[in-house]
Amino acid sequence: GAVVSQHPSWVICKSGTSVKIECRSLDFQATTMFWYRQFPKQSLMLMATSNEGSKATYEQGVEKDKFLINHASLTLSTLTVTSAHPEDSSFYICSARWGLRETQYFGPGTRLLVL
Amino acid sequence: KNEVEQSPQNLTAQEGEFITINCSYSVGISALHWLQQHPGGGIVSLFMLSSGKKKHGRLIATINIQEKHSSLHITASHPRDSAVYICAVRFNNYQLIWGAGTKLIIKP
Numbered sequence: 001g002a003v004v005s006q007h008p009s010w011v012i013c014k015s016g017t018s019v020k021i022e023c024r025s026l027d028f029q030a031t032t033m034f035w036y037r038q039f040p041k042q043s044l045m046l047m048a049t050s051n052e053g054s055k056a057t058y059e060q061g062v063e064k065d066k067f068l069i070n071h072a073s074l075t076l077s078t079l080t081v082t083s084a085h086p087e088d089s090s091f092y093i094c095s096a097r098w099g100l101r102e103t104q105y106f107g108p109g110t111r112l113l114v115l
Numbered sequence: 116k117n118e119v120e121q122s123p124q125n126l127t128a129q130e131g132e133f134i135t136i137n138c139s140y141s142v143g144i145s146a147l148h149w150l151q152q153h154p155g156g157g158i159v160s161l162f163m164l165s166s167g168k169k170k171h172g173r174l175i176a177t178i179n180i181q182e183k184h185s186s187l188h189i190t191a192s193h194p195r196d197s198a199v200y201i202c203a204v205r206f207n208n209y210q211l212i213w214g215a216g217t218k219l220i221i222k223p
Contacts, residue, residue: 027198043201043213044158104148106158 004060004096004098006107013084021079021110023094029074030096034104035067038091050077084114119204121124121214129222136217138202141183145205147175149187152199161187161200192221202219 004027013019023033032051036044048064050056050071056062068080077096082087091111095104128134130198138147148200149161151218163177164185173192184211189196202214 043215045214095158103160103163106150106160108157 004030004094004105004107006092006094006110008110009108010111011113013112015085015114016083018111019081019084019114020074021076021081021092021094021112023079023096023107024106025075025098026094028096029096030077030107031074031095033071035069035077035078035079036095036097038093038095038109044093048081072114081112084112088112104105119202119212119214121210121216121217124215125218127220127222130193132192132221134192134196134217134219135199136202138185138204138214139183139188140204140212141144143180143183145152147185147205148179148203149185150201150203152201154198158183158201189219194221194223197221200206200215 003079005021005024005026011019032049034049035047037047038044047061047062048056048058048069052067052071052074056069066082068082069077069078077094079092087113091109092108093109097104120139122137127201145165147164149167151159151161157219161174164176166178168181173190175188177186185202197220199216199218204212
């Protein structure tokens with residue numbers, strides 16, 4: 001099946017720094033990528049949807065200036081958490097699909113801990 | 116309002132038991148996904164359904180469009196099946212609405 005990778009798998013940073021998370025589709029062209037966040041013992045929450053070459057669409061309540069999403073190519077999307085704070089500590093997961101296909105393929109996730 | 120409800124929230128069973136997890140939704144959908152999230156957080160897409168029934172190994176997923184209900188069944192359950200199972204539904208747009216998940220523990 002299709003493979004989606006994320007890098008890094010985990011990251012620890014100081015409060016106030018910015019962290020970039022990469023999501024790559026390894027064997028297909030991802031026309032759409034989704035970014036999710038999951039707090040402990042909670043369900044996944046969709047943060048934003050990005051289509052290659054266009055601006056991301058953010059869900060209500062998600063600050064687009066804080067969570068910068070770039071989908072510059074059909075195989076790579078990045079999520080940058082700017083000026084990270086401890087409350088941004090979470091599990092970030094991306095998924096990708098191509099065209100209008102229903103199936104989303106999920107990355108393994110990135111654990112972010114902000115100290 | 117588009118809603119997705121899963122039941123039960125938690126389920127503990129003995130190895131070998133037949134497992135059923137349910138998912139109900141409020142309005143018409145274009146597709147329903149069943150996903151498995153392992154304790155480490157990794158997510159695996161198990162099934163995508165728009166009608167009928169699908170089977171993969173010991174896993175069976177069914178959907179009843181008229182009743183707005185889907186079930187995920189696990190036959191001959193095994194401790195390695197222990198995970199959180201999530202139902203996610205697309206309501207005629209391309210974003211998914213997620214259920215809260217069912218935490219399944221299979222004891223040896």
